[in-house]
Amino acid sequence: MPSHETPSPTPLVLPPALARAMPPFPPGAVWLVGAGPGDPGLVTLQAAHALAQADAIYFDALVNEEVLRLARGDCERVFVGKRAGCPSPKQSEITALLVTAARAGKRVVRLKGGDPYVFGRGAEEAQGLVASGTPFRVSPGVTAGIGGLAAAGIPVTHRDVNQSVTLLTAHDASGGLSQRLDWAALSAGSPVLVVYMGFRLMDVIADRLLDAGRPADEPVAVVANATTPRQQVVRTTLGRLAARLDVDNVAPPAIIVVGGVVALAPVLGLAAAAAPEVVEA
Structure with missing residues (x-):
């Protein structure tokens, strides 16, 4: 699965008080992050924090390119989107990619449109992460x-x-x-x-x-x-x-x-x- 074209990065720098309030994102962990319905202004602060920390992002078709700009310039971006009637990776393949990247010591963001747990297959991916023993966190998003x-x-x-x-x-x-x-x-x-x-x-x-x-x-x-x-x-x-x-x-x-x-x-x-x-x- 080819990496997506890298947009010019503009990571969000949180004020120190907010940054200290964010949960830690250690290497080897996966965050299932909601990107919201499209407007990058609707991305949560926790999602922006995760994107700024990520070493690899696996993102869906409905994720706005502007949201991807919140990642670092050296962050790997991989498109794993699904569209009805079009060839797309199987869910098991996506989960395997997340697990492999985490086991390589990367901070991994699985970026999904809207909210990961609202008709977004996030729960299936979470089950796969649990089964593999991969630490993960869910960062909710605004659902469409x-x-x-x-x-x-x-x-x-x-x-x-x-x-x-x-x-x-x-x-x-x-x-x-x-x-x-x-x-x-x-x-x-x-x-x-x-x-x-x-x-x-x-x-x-x-x-x-x-x-x-x-x-x-x-x-x-x-x-x-x-x-x-x-x-x-x-x-x-x-x-x-x-x-x-x-x-x-x-x-x-x-x-x-x-x-x-x-x-x-x-x-x-x-x-x-x-x-x-x-x-x-």
Whole structure:
């Protein structure tokens, strides 16, 4: 797996008081680090600290190049991204790379978009590290299903709209629509649904929800490339999404949110400020 082109480094130097508060990152350890949804300003201080200390970074496809700039110039950067329908390393191969680098005495960062433990296979990698006896730490990140929607002017909760929210992924391990999802229970039990990795199957997902009793005029938003200059926000309805209308000019990665909180976006006025392209159905 080839190393990625090295961006010009600009490691973040923490004030002494904050630096002393950071956990130690010893050689031979692996940190599973969340890079956030895209905007480098949403990287946590702990993540920036880890990147500045790292000897090797293994990063995913959704990691912003600007986040990689927080690493040292001599840090090895290796792309191990997965994309649906494209050749990509197996999970066991990625874990083996992490273990090998750590056993060579390197400080290893496994950099993942969003949060490592939110539909990011971070838990699988952590299990592999435990099995190999490799010391590791998880550094949480801002997940797109919360931070990305906020950038689009959509809160995942509002006291007058919903008292619960469900995060779900459309894919199972094979890359197809998960057969484990109980669409009737999801429809009845959660007023707001946030769907990760559902762009390719958005019409099928909408059909499932309509069959389960969600109304065709329920508000839906598709937020693509959240928190980045390429961010797109399309607000539509569940019925129109089932017909795959209004989304011709949208490209993944994207988050889909279903529920009344979508109607708050124009009221809050954040979508117009954060996204250069907002389409109303």
